[in-house]
Amino acid sequence: MSGDFAKLMEWADEFRKLKIKTNADTPHDAKIAKEFGAEGIGLCRTEHMFFEGERIKAVREMILAEDLEGRKKALAKILSMQKEDFKGLFKVMDGFPVIVRLLDPPLHEFLPKEEDDIAELAKEMDMSIEKLKEKIESLHEFNPMLGFRGCRLGVTYPEITEMQARAIFEAALECKEEGMNPIPQIEVPLVGNVKEFVLIRDIIQNVADELKVAEKVKFQIGTMIEVPRAAITADKIAKETDFMSFGTNDLTQMGCGFSRDDSGKFLGKYVENGIYERDPFQAIDQDGVGELMKICVEKARSIKPDIEIGICGEHGGEPSSVEFCHKIGMNDVSCSPYRVPIARLAAAQAALKEE
Amino acid sequence: MSEKEYVYSFEEGKGKGKDLLGGKGSNMSDMVALELPIPSGFTISTEVCDVYHKNNKTYPEEVLNQIEEKLLELEKKMDKKLGDKDDPLLVSVRSGAAVSMPGMMDTVLNLGLNDESVLGLIKKTGKERFAWDAYRRFINMFGNVVMNVGHENFEEKITSMKKSKTVEYDTDLTAEDLKELCKQYKEVVKEKSGKLFPDNPREQLQMAIDAVFGSWNNDRAIAYRRMNDIKGCIGTAVNVQSMVFGNMGDTSGTGVCFTRNPSTGENKFYGEFLMNAQGEDVVAGIRTPQTIDELNKVMPECYTQLVDIYKKLENHYADMQDMEFTIQDSKLFLLQTRTGKRTAQSALKIAVDMVDENLINKKAAILRIDPNQLDQLLHKRLDPVAKKEAELLTKGLPASPGAAVGEAVFTANKAKDMAEEGRTVILVRNETSPEDIEGMNAAQGILTARGGMTSHAAVVARGMGKCCVAGAGDINVSEEEEKFTINGIEIKEGDFIT
Numbered sequence: 001m002s003g004d005f006a007k008l009m010e011w012a013d014e015f016r017k018l019k020i021k022t023n024a025d026t027p028h029d030a031k032i033a034k035e036f037g038a039e040g041i042g043l044c045r046t047e048h049m050f051f052e053g054e055r056i057k058a059v060r061e062m063i064l065a066e067d068l069e070g071r072k073k074a075l076a077k078i079l080s081m082q083k084e085d086f087k088g089l090f091k092v093m094d095g096f097p098v099i100v101r102l103l104d105p106p107l108h109e110f111l112p113k114e115e116d117d118i119a120e121l122a123k124e125m126d127m128s129i130e131k132l133k134e135k136i137e138s139l140h141e142f143n144p145m146l147g148f149r150g151c152r153l154g155v156t157y158p159e160i161t162e163m164q165a166r167a168i169f170e171a172a173l174e175c176k177e178e179g180m181n182p183i184p185q186i187e188v189p190l191v192g193n194v195k196e197f198v199l200i201r202d203i204i205q206n207v208a209d210e211l212k213v214a215e216k217v218k219f220q221i222g223t224m225i226e227v228p229r230a231a232i233t234a235d236k237i238a239k240e241t242d243f244m245s246f247g248t249n250d251l252t253q254m255g256c257g258f259s260r261d262d263s264g265k266f267l268g269k270y271v272e273n274g275i276y277e278r279d280p281f282q283a284i285d286q287d288g289v290g291e292l293m294k295i296c297v298e299k300a301r302s303i304k305p306d307i308e309i310g311i312c313g314e315h316g317g318e319p320s321s322v323e324f325c326h327k328i329g330m331n332d333v334s335c336s337p338y339r340v341p342i343a344r345l346a347a348a349q350a351a352l353k354e355e
Numbered sequence: 356m357s358e359k360e361y362v363y364s365f366e367e368g369k370g371k372g373k374d375l376l377g378g379k380g381s382n383m384s385d386m387v388a389l390e391l392p393i394p395s396g397f398t399i400s401t402e403v404c405d406v407y408h409k410n411n412k413t414y415p416e417e418v419l420n421q422i423e424e425k426l427l428e429l430e431k432k433m434d435k436k437l438g439d440k441d442d443p444l445l446v447s448v449r450s451g452a453a454v455s456m457p458g459m460m461d462t463v464l465n466l467g468l469n470d471e472s473v474l475g476l477i478k479k480t481g482k483e484r485f486a487w488d489a490y491r492r493f494i495n496m497f498g499n500v501v502m503n504v505g506h507e508n509f510e511e512k513i514t515s516m517k518k519s520k521t522v523e524y525d526t527d528l529t530a531e532d533l534k535e536l537c538k539q540y541k542e543v544v545k546e547k548s549g550k551l552f553p554d555n556p557r558e559q560l561q562m563a564i565d566a567v568f569g570s571w572n573n574d575r576a577i578a579y580r581r582m583n584d585i586k587g588c589i590g591t592a593v594n595v596q597s598m599v600f601g602n603m604g605d606t607s608g609t610g611v612c613f614t615r616n617p618s619t620g621e622n623k624f625y626g627e628f629l630m631n632a633q634g635e636d637v638v639a640g641i642r643t644p645q646t647i648d649e650l651n652k653v654m655p656e657c658y659t660q661l662v663d664i665y666k667k668l669e670n671h672y673a674d675m676q677d678m679e680f681t682i683q684d685s686k687l688f689l690l691q692t693r694t695g696k697r698t699a700q701s702a703l704k705i706a707v708d709m710v711d712e713n714l715i716n717k718k719a720a721i722l723r724i725d726p727n728q729l730d731q732l733l734h735k736r737l738d739p740v741a742k743k744e745a746e747l748l749t750k751g752l753p754a755s756p757g758a759a760v761g762e763a764v765f766t767a768n769k770a771k772d773m774a775e776e777g778r779t780v781i782l783v784r785n786e787t788s789p790e791d792i793e794g795m796n797a798a799q800g801i802l803t804a805r806g807g808m809t810s811h812a813a814v815v816a817r818g819m820g821k822c823c824v825a826g827a828g829d830i831n832v833s834e835e836e837e838k839f840t841i842n843g844i845e846i847k848e849g850d851f852i853t
Contacts, residue, residue: 004620004703005732008724011717278584319726338733342726349726352718 009037009341012348018325019332020343021099023312025049027088033337037344040097041089042245042334043187043312046164047105049085050078059103059110061125064135068159070125075163082164086171090182094175097183099245099312099334101224102164102200104150104189111136145253145260150190150224154200161200165207172217185220185243190250192227194236201240224312226250231296238300238307245334246293248313248321252280255289281314284321294328301329310334319346326350362421364397364428375400377592379451382692389671391664393689395432396446396596397425399564401453404590407568426560426595433597438556442479443472445489445598448563450570452591461500461570463563464633465493465598469554473537485603487533488525492633494540494552497559501566504547506788512539524642526631560595567593578793599688601681602633608654609634609681612647612661614669617677617697617817618753620704624648624665626678627807634679634690637807638814643826644807657687668692673714674723675705698755698817699728745853749841751802751827754813759800759822760853763846765837767794774798781852783839785832787812795821802852804832804839 021042022033026049030041050059058081061074089098112118122132141147154161165186172182186204191197201221213219225231226247234244253260258267260281270276276285284290300307310332315321317339325333326347335343368376368384376384380398387393403418430436435444445467468476468490476486498504513525516532516539528536544552553559570576571591580586601609611634612626627644629637630653637644651658661680664687668676677695681688697705706720715723761779764770770782774797782798784791786805795801795815800822803812807826816823832839838847846852 002700002703004700004707007707008703008720012721015718015721322726338730341733342729345721345724345729346726348721352722355718 005341009344012344013037014348015351016326016344016347017351018322018330018343018347019310020340020347021097021310021312021332021334022337022340023316023334024089024337026085027092029337030089030092033340034092034096036337036340038096038337038340039332040099040183040334041093042099042310042316042332044089044098044100045104046082046085046100047103047110049082050105055081056110057121057124059105060112060121062160063105063110063139064121064125064132066127066135071157072159075159079163079167082167083171083174086168086184087175090171090175090180090184095181095183097185099185099187099222099243099310100164100168101187101189102151102161103153105153111139145250151188151196151200152190154188154203155196158203161203162207165204166211169208169211169213169217169219172219173211173213176216182217183219184217185222187243187245188221188223189247190227191223191225191237192229194233194240197223197237198240222308225296226254226313228255228292231292233299234296235299235303238303241307243308243310244296244300245309246296246311246313246330248284248289248293248311248315249281251292251313252285252289255292256280256285278320283318284315284324286324290324290328293324297328297330308332317343319349322346323350323353327354358417360400360421361403361418362397362399362425364425365393365395368398373453374589375402375592377401377451377453377594378693379449379594379691380592383594383596385671386668386689386692389667391667391689392660392687394597394599395429396594397429398451399593399595401588401590401592404568404571404592407565408572408590412565412569422564426557429595429597437467437560438469438472440471440475443467443475443556445476446560447594447596447598448560448567449594449596450567450591451594452571453588454585461566462635463493463496463500463566464635465489466497466559466563467556468493469556469559471554472556480603482603484530484533485600487530487537488602489600490537491533491540492635494537494544496635497563498540498544498548498552500570501562502544502548502550502552504544508543508547509540512536512543564593564595567591575792582792582796596690599681599683599686599690600633601629601683602631603683605631606654606685607631607681607683608650609637610644610647610650610679611637612665612678612680613675613695613697614665614678615675615695615701615705615708617675617695617701618755620697620701620708622705622708624662634681638811643805643828654682654685657682657685660687664689670714673709673719675701696814696817699724699730699732702728703732748844748846748852749827749829751824752807752813754803754806754810754825755801755816755821755823757800757822758853759798760851761799762849763839763852764794764798764848765832765834765839767791767797769848770794771797783830783832783846783852784812785834786810787815800824802827802830804828804830 019039021040022038023043024030024033024041025045050056058074058077065071112121122129168184172184175182188197188200204221220242222243223241224247225244267279309330311325312334316333317335322333322343333343365383365387369388373381376398430444433444435442437444445465448463448466473486473490477483495509499506541552601607608628608630609632610626610628615622616625626647628650629644675695676692678692679690681690702724706723709715710717710720761781763783764780765783770780771794773780779799781800782794783802786803801812801816803825804827806812810825812823813825830839830841838845
């Protein structure tokens, strides 16, 4: 960052109230973000660590396994990869909080489609191609964004949650051994009901107890707020959760009822016609989705006044959205590394505009 | 009970503000208050624009009366009358909304000329060529802006005139040539619009005013407001101002300048000028201008005065200014000042510098930077290894920083269409104009054969954060054939360039 840029950022930091974190899935991205002044990781999407080559095969195996046995086999592969990934992150973000979101793979993003991918996977899994194809068919969903994803995986297959918790804690403990100061915050995705959260939280807590994590490492267990029902029942959830983070991409999807993947066809016209001033996926729809956020903040703070509330959707780096987050009293925003400076400046401007 | 005021002379406009008078109008009144040399005139407020559109494009009586009143005042002040056959008053009609929108809305210069008054202009100035050229430009602008005759129709005539006289530049045409062109231009207007070119100056004025108000709701203005998220403006104002001429000869000229470098933010007077030219020539990029420091050699007294003025302005507004000036017979006039558009890098440097200079405080500096512009700083650069191995086609002026790769495309509409398909394109033009704005926005970068650092392409590209190379004079662009050639190499639509 050049002299003038750095200076202005310094001044911005003097005035802003919001903490600025980053969405990063790899140590490389985390490093860039830190150089831009990020004060932690607001979102690590663990499924993104699995998007290529060998790794995606492991996730597919896990999704398509026939039984607990098969699932556990895939999970063991993922565990070791995950642990290394988390260590890398904790290392780069030494001393800064890192929010790790449990696996949230919407199936249509993960299932193999190409013939050769299917063939290869069948071999890996010791399954016939027809059998595998049947399995893939059986997993077909009409609304994958509302289907078997997020913590629903953990509720149905607790071993998945258990594996991830183990990977995170083991990585943290090892980092601590090596003289670092990891601050893991485990985040549960797609919570819509406090009981769902408690179930998953207990699985994680059990692993923590088993590994005696609390004696060495400070950690937290929190939740995404991306399902409208969660925003509206935030008081009940606040009783049980350590922190909250708005997943505004999904909150906008469900709140406005727009399919993220399909709305490109018509949203342009909506903006042209002034129905929405801006694309709600780019800037927070303050009148609608924003109200859900306000309700959540009010209700949560009525139970736990100091509860940390952040945001990690695309909106976290968009100036008008950052301003909105500041106005409704949130604690932090998280955005992609290259938008961190933008968020810092926007946060400062939001604070100054109030004067 | 006094009636509502709709029209303000520049003197009266003091303190009335941008929302009412528009940026240009409010700046005019500021400059009068600062005792700067500006040509006299008046502003028809933004409220009239609003009223005009709400009343189905007509005006209440008091508005028309007030306009006439201020016009008479102006005539008296300048001791010239509109349409006079011995010493005619000529005016410019310019738009100006509360928020600066460069090139978005249309301007008419040299209004008041007709077959009779042009002779008066010749009589008064003794400059035949200048007068016919002014008339020609007027017919062109008026025909284009007010009567919607495409610019290319006039271009065609002047190009074939130059060809038939075997000359390269407009300035090579004689008074006789220009007189003939005026005739031809009027015929073009009649042919393409179905109407006669108006001879009555008051009719010309009213039509021009209508056109400015009308253009508030044209496609490109609406697009610009949408792209830049501009809301809450009730309309544009109209500024009617006495003309001064930069094309009266060798002791006249015109220029555009910035109080600090709009690209780097360096605290150095920056700009360009052309001798013997009118404002449009510099901004539209038709001829390549000289850098502002050279004015010190060409007209040192005016340069000194200009420096004095720019310092005054910068201190007054506590921000970098973009100024337009004209020198008529060695006399300097300021035509416009506004907050200068600049790159992110420049914005940062200027803000930080001004805090160091105690011109503004930290809070103001922070509020001044547009967070969306910061994106520009985190821009793509050419990979140095790839750059070394690449074939250099040509060089131009570094109008706007960054790097871009894309398929060459030669019209704004094509650029927009191709970009919508997900393709990356580079818009290649001889020069860009306001119609091109959506195409410029869709492209990864912009390349123009003509134009300087303050041409339309340069200013708009900088504001958009798009990489732009302007004034690449060695390329030969053919917009009809959708290709450009350089050193025997042909680049057609769809060919990738960096």
